[in-house]
Amino acid sequence: MQCEMCGETIRGAPKLIRVEGAELQVCAKCGKFGTEVQQPRRTDMLRPGAPRPAPGSRAPASSAPAQRKRDMFDYMEGEIVEDYAERVRNARMEKGISQKDLALQLMVRELLIKKIEKGELIPEEEVRKKLEKVLGIKLVDIVAGDDEKKAQAKITQTLGDLTIIRKAKK
Template sequence: MVQCEMCGAETANPKTIKVEGAELDVCDDCTEFGTEVKTESSSTTSTKYSTSSSGESSGSSGSSGGSSGGSRRRRRDMFDEMQELASDYDDRIRNAREQGEYSQEDLASELNEKASLVRKLERGDILPSDDVRKKLEKKLGISLLEAVEGDEEWDSGSGEGGLTLGDMVKRKD
């Protein structure tokens, strides 16, 4: 039995329909909400929407064994080497500007930005955009980014009594 992806009902033989560009396996009652997709007779829809972690297949294999790669290495994602704006970015900008003996107006002129932007950045009122951050780093010879700590701070150990999203939120009082 397969669950209908539209209404959640159990169905023995789901039909594949296209709704707003998405292909869904649905029960007979929900086929009216989309256009039925004709599939090749040699392939089944259950292999098309496999939940295994073996990756996407091109469909050239006719076997239904399912174990194509054995053990897989953990995929690297964009968060593995992520950096974020340093919490003391305002102090870093101000100190580097003063060491370079620039006034706020002179630095703004060198960066082709407004002096009010430099003032707001040094007060910590606003965050620099990526292009302004890069200009500041290049002109002042500083880094405004710092590495994000790894997953160890998020490891709650057991599934019970761990951290929740509410535990991590900083509230304004």
């Protein structure tokens, strides 16, 4: 298991700590950066003052399906290429830019550039766009299904295309 703060492999039992409201499983070294939580927080607890179901009774099924929280991949135009790390490294080296200089141009941390180039971290949409612009590369392949959908949407006729509107003479 990896430490959720520093990324190192945890030797022994992980510590559960709370840092600014987030609960993380961390190694012994990172345990000092938060307050230790004795028991994991239960998310299924009822709100105070809400009616409690009788013991043995089943909770009513909700009529609306639970909506999935959107993540960064829902906002992406396509899929990120598998060799994104190599493309970023090669383009940066061709331009003769150091990782530190690239980080300064993009206004991100140098560690972020290092992790992207190692393939340890997939760049978020904002960082990806900046990388593409500064390095002059493409990191996203448009999914074929998306192109087909867009092409079909342009070709599909509507009711307005089929009807002929004639104005009545007055």
